[in-house]
Amino acid sequence: MAQYLLSLHTAADGGTGTSAPSEPMTPERQRRMAAMEEEMKETGAWLFSGRLTDTDVATVVRPAAGGPFTTDGPFVESKEHLAGFYIVEADDLDGALGWATRTVEILGMPIEVRPFLATA
Amino acid sequence: MSSGVDEAAIGRVFRAESGRSVAALIRLFGQIDLAEDAVQDAFTQALRRWPATGLPPNPGGWITTTARRYAIDRLRRDGRGRELLAEIVTVDRQDEEVTSVPDDRLRLIFTCCHPALAPEAQVALTVRLLGGLGTADVAAAFLVAETTMAQRLVRAKRKIKLARIPYRVPAATELPARLHAVLTVLYLIYNAGADDLRAEAIRLAGVVAALLPDEPEATGLRALLVLTESRHRARTTADGALVLLRDQDRSRWDHALVAEGHDLVRACLRRDQPGPFQLQAAINAVHADAPTFAATDWRQILALYDQLLIVAPTPVVALNRAIAVGEVHGARPALDLVDELDLSEYHAFHATRADLLRRLGRHAEAAEEYGIAAALAPGPAERAYLTDQARSS
Numbered sequence: 001m002a003q004y005l006l007s008l009h010t011a012a013d014g015g016t017g018t019s020a021p022s023e024p025m026t027p028e029r030q031r032r033m034a035a036m037e038e039e040m041k042e043t044g045a046w047l048f049s050g051r052l053t054d055t056d057v058a059t060v061v062r063p064a065a066g067g068p069f070t071t072d073g074p075f076v077e078s079k080e081h082l083a084g085f086y087i088v089e090a091d092d093l094d095g096a097l098g099w100a101t102r103t104v105e106i107l108g109m110p111i112e113v114r115p116f117l118a119t120a
Numbered sequence: 121m122s123s124g125v126d127e128a129a130i131g132r133v134f135r136a137e138s139g140r141s142v143a144a145l146i147r148l149f150g151q152i153d154l155a156e157d158a159v160q161d162a163f164t165q166a167l168r169r170w171p172a173t174g175l176p177p178n179p180g181g182w183i184t185t186t187a188r189r190y191a192i193d194r195l196r197r198d199g200r201g202r203e204l205l206a207e208i209v210t211v212d213r214q215d216e217e218v219t220s221v222p223d224d225r226l227r228l229i230f231t232c233c234h235p236a237l238a239p240e241a242q243v244a245l246t247v248r249l250l251g252g253l254g255t256a257d258v259a260a261a262f263l264v265a266e267t268t269m270a271q272r273l274v275r276a277k278r279k280i281k282l283a284r285i286p287y288r289v290p291a292a293t294e295l296p297a298r299l300h301a302v303l304t305v306l307y308l309i310y311n312a313g314a315d316d317l318r319a320e321a322i323r324l325a326g327v328v329a330a331l332l333p334d335e336p337e338a339t340g341l342r343a344l345l346v347l348t349e350s351r352h353r354a355r356t357t358a359d360g361a362l363v364l365l366r367d368q369d370r371s372r373w374d375h376a377l378v379a380e381g382h383d384l385v386r387a388c389l390r391r392d393q394p395g396p397f398q399l400q401a402a403i404n405a406v407h408a409d410a411p412t413f414a415a416t417d418w419r420q421i422l423a424l425y426d427q428l429l430i431v432a433p434t435p436v437v438a439l440n441r442a443i444a445v446g447e448v449h450g451a452r453p454a455l456d457l458v459d460e461l462d463l464s465e466y467h468a469f470h471a472t473r474a475d476l477l478r479r480l481g482r483h484a485e486a487a488e489e490y491g492i493a494a495a496l497a498p499g500p501a502e503r504a505y506l507t508d509q510a511r512s513s
Contacts, residue, residue, distance in 0.1 A: 002284050092286040093236055115283050
């Protein structure tokens with residue numbers, strides 16, 4: 001078994017970018033997402049998941065010569081940002097891609113799948 | 121003493137057998153690099169022995185068995201390998217002649233052509249692992265530096281390992297889409313043009329078709345490649361100039377390949393599940409049937425393009441359909457169709473427009489279009505042909 005991070009990306013302007021959901025989160029989508037997450041848990045694939053606030057609430061701590069300092073704002077100003085993620089367990093990449101494909105079908109936003117190597 | 125087995129003969133065995141051996145060793149040991157290195161070791165050994173001893177009765181089996189021994193030797197030399205080995209040898213101890221399961225190569229080709237890998241990596245891996253071509257040969261065939269190709273291969277193998285791209289034939293629900301990716305890779309390998317790669321693509325298309333008898337698209341690709349190959353000799357003059365289909369000396373076509381292509385197309389027709397490769401093969405079969413260009417059954421070709429445009433609605437298919445329209449209904453309606461297409465970066469778009477303009481007597485425009493086509497042409501033979509046409513329009 002291997003672990004994968006499924007990161008969901010959305011556009012910062014919340015609608016016009018190609019990566020944004022074509023429609024807002026409807027009750028129908030919420031229901032389908034909940035059903036999929038339930039299935040993830042039943043099959044033992046689900047390890048962890050979460051949603052992130054908008055990037056205007058982000059704060060960055062950077063290294064500097066005089067010691068780390070704190071600033072307002074997201075890490076990188078970009079059109080797309082991380083909106084949420086799953087960490088799933090799967091036999092191989094195809095297993096993880098299966099969950100990603102279903103999520104993309106429901107939400108209409110792109111998902112990056114990367115092997116997740118737990119450190120602690 | 122000589123057994124008549126020279127380096128060239130062993131090279132041919134390597135081409136034909138190494139993919140099978142690499143695939144079998146990946147199944148046994150789960151490591152691509154180890155499998156490749158061990159098969160290479162086995163062939164080095166074959167090069168030393170076979171010129172004196174002659175070919176063994178089953179050269180491929182000898183290579184796989186010998187490579188397995190080398191792989192075990194390599195694993196014994198490192199500590200982590202010894203643990204892995206303990207598991208493998210218990211599974212496999214009695215099996216002295218390591219047999220390769222037919223599915224091994226099929227699994228491997230689906231790994232190499234996994235959509236998580238970049239297209240150029242899919243092509244490179246397939247040629248390298250299943251075709252047994254060296255990195256230098258693969259690099260030369262795709263016109264990239266050897267270091268670039270080596271990096272591409274290393275990166276792709278690293279991704280297979282870290283992301284755990286499976287070594288498996290996809291489930292039935294995924295199979296058609298994943299098979300199409302495999303067949304597209306083989307088509308790209310064929311179109312890279314080098315003699316080795318064309319032969320390799322045809323061979324692998326045959327392997328895939330034989331291993332997936334229920335998938336007529338695999339047979340369709342093999343038919344398309346065989347029919348395209350049948351015209352290879354007639355496609356260039358002795359000094360390397362391009363000869364278009366209409367001007368080819370049809371007696372120089374390879375009629376054994378034409379016959380094989382026709383048989384494969386007929387087998388596809390019996391299945392009656394047309395797909396893009398089968399339809400392209402059928403179009404080529406109609407061309408192959410015609411004793412002269414003038415005798416070509418263009419209505420049949422146009423009907424096939426109509427079907428192809430439904431299953432593969434791309435501008436390039438629409439361009440080729442327009443050429444058929446030009447032969448059936450004349451240059452004027454064909455030009456109208458061509459002018460609707462957004463293919464201004466594609467040399468064949470301009471070459472087709474140029475030909476149609478010339479047939480309509482618009483010579484100045486034709487010359488200009490041939491000039492644009494020549495500037496966009498991918499190879500010197502095509503560029504020379506198109507430049508020549510620009511001058512004579």
